[in-house]
Amino acid sequence: MYQVKTYNAIVQAGFDRFTDQYQINQTDDADAYLIRSVDLHQQVFPKNLKVIVRAGAGFNNVPLDKATANGTAVFTTPGSNANAVKELMMAMLVAASRNLFAAADYAAHNSGADISKRTERDKTKFNGTELLGKQLAVIGVGHVGSLVANAASQLGMQVIGYDPYLSSDAAWRISTKIKRAKTLNAALKNADYVTVHVPKNEETTGMIGAKALSAMKDGVTVFNFARGGIVNNTEMLKALDSGHAKGYFTDFGSDEILNRQDVVITPHIGGSTGEAETNGAVQGAETIMDFLETGNVLNSVNLPNLSAPFNTPYRITVMHQNIPNMVGQIATALADANINIENMSNAAKDKVAYTIIDVQHLQKHDGEIIDCLSHIDAVYRARLLRK
Numbered sequence: 001m002y003q004v005k006t007y008n009a010i011v012q013a014g015f016d017r018f019t020d021q022y023q024i025n026q027t028d029d030a031d032a033y034l035i036r037s038v039d040l041h042q043q044v045f046p047k048n049l050k051v052i053v054r055a056g057a058g059f060n061n062v063p064l065d066k067a068t069a070n071g072t073a074v075f076t077t078p079g080s081n082a083n084a085v086k087e088l089m090m091a092m093l094v095a096a097s098r099n100l101f102a103a104a105d106y107a108a109h110n111s112g113a114d115i116s117k118r119t120e121r122d123k124t125k126f127n128g129t130e131l132l133g134k135q136l137a138v139i140g141v142g143h144v145g146s147l148v149a150n151a152a153s154q155l156g157m158q159v160i161g162y163d164p165y166l167s168s169d170a171a172w173r174i175s176t177k178i179k180r181a182k183t184l185n186a187a188l189k190n191a192d193y194v195t196v197h198v199p200k201n202e203e204t205t206g207m208i209g210a211k212a213l214s215a216m217k218d219g220v221t222v223f224n225f226a227r228g229g230i231v232n233n234t235e236m237l238k239a240l241d242s243g244h245a246k247g248y249f250t251d252f253g254s255d256e257i258l259n260r261q262d263v264v265i266t267p268h269i270g271g272s273t274g275e276a277e278t279n280g281a282v283q284g285a286e287t288i289m290d291f292l293e294t295g296n297v298l299n300s301v302n303l304p305n306l307s308a309p310f311n312t313p314y315r316i317t318v319m320h321q322n323i324p325n326m327v328g329q330i331a332t333a334l335a336d337a338n339i340n341i342e343n344m345s346n347a348a349k350d351k352v353a354y355t356i357i358d359v360q361h362l363q364k365h366d367g368e369i370i371d372c373l374s375h376i377d378a379v380y381r382a383r384l385l386r387k
């Protein structure tokens with residue numbers, strides 16, 4: 001029986017997807033974590049932890065190096081909440097262009113006699129502009145960014161995307177109407193609206209800072225529904241205070257940006273729809289079961305993609321450092337144990353490699369061969385799976 005631990009609210013549809021080989025259990029010795037935004041950076045991972053699935057897109061709450069060193073595969077559920085974020089972003093674009101929040105706040109407090117007279121007098125304060133024909137820069141054109149770009153284009157906006165790491169799968173999702181910028185500055189310089197949809201990492205933290213903001217034109221509105229810190233709040237406030245930027249809309253509040261008319265904050269609700277939570281939980285459960293039962297890897301953030309049909313009685317998987325002679329050492333250990341390899345595949349991603357070996361017969365006691373492989377230097381984890 002596999003133990004699955006959760007740290008955040010996971011919808012029932014995800015739990016229902018697990019077969020009876022799985023138990024949802026808040027144990028300290030889980031085989032798998034199915035999580036959302038819990039910050040795992042301070043956690044000491046149990047040795048038994050084989051897989052972490054973040055139901056959602058951002059994985060900056062998971063310490064990847066620590067997970068790798070523990071032999072733990074980390075996955076996300078790509079695209080599961082992208083439509084939810086896109087719809088929120090479209091609402092925010094309209095809200096920004098029509099001063100919607102200020103206007104609604106005014107109307108909610110406009111009471112008493114002469115209400116219509118005052119309304120007609122004051123409504124000019126909330127005059128907006130239309131999105132049609134305005135330019136939107138989309139920084140990061142992955143699952144969310146591509147949907148935002150396409151939807152904005154359908155509203156008649158001129159959309160320019162910037163994504164130096166765009167995958168070919170993602171490129172297929174982008175409308176041919178979206179222009180491609182070769183540099184961040186080229187994307188920013190004529191944009192009326194700028195939105196970021198990149199993962200938070202060393203490169204993207206503060207990417208919308210003094211330099212990027214100064215490359216934008218006067219009157220720009222900036223949106224950050226990706227992660228706090230991608231936009232530098234101090235520099236954003238300077239741009240707002242100087243009148244260079246018109247507004248800042250974000251899903252990530254923090255003290256310094258509170259209580260301003262020109263900043264709209266939502267409480268990290270980008271992925272908070274029933275549909276997105278169901279997608280993430282179901283995809284998450286399926287990812288856990290597939291990895292634990294077949295060892296196949298698809299869309300992991302710390303392991304290379306590697307899948308093969310599991311047609312033999314036994315499969316050995318080895319997660320190890322991407323250094324010379326690992327496959328040789330693994331094959332030698334199996335030969336020493338008189339185990340014949342039916343099929344072997346190996347792939348690497350950055351510093352981590354992964355090997356799948358299918359075998360018909362085991363000559364030694366199960367534990368012995370796994371023990372033997374685990375003791376090879378630079379092996380993070382070896383597992384034996386039965387069909």
Ligand SMILES: NC(=O)C1=CN([C@@H]2O[C@H](COP(=O)(O)OP(=O)(O)OC[C@H]3O[C@@H](n4cnc5c(N)ncnc54)[C@H](O)[C@@H]3O)[C@@H](O)[C@H]2O)C=CC1
Pocket residue numbers: 056057058059078079081082085139140141142143144145162163164165166167170197198199200203204225226227251268269270271272
């Ligand atoms: N507010 C919320 O509740 C949600 C926030 N998010 C955030 O949005 C981010 C994006 O989500 P997805 O689109 O699903 O991820 P994704 O991985 O499909 O797309 C991210 C894109 O950013 C690009 N990218 C990476 N570094 C870049 C850089 N330096 N400059 C330009 N582009 C760069 C990648 O090539 C990729 O195409 C997530 O990492 C997460 O932090 C995602 C879902 C919900």
Ligand SMILES: O=C(O)CCC(=O)C(=O)O
Pocket residue numbers: 036037055056057058059081268270271272
């Ligand atoms: O609602 C959640 O779990 C967070 C969504 C999110 O930020 C993400 O998927 O990256």
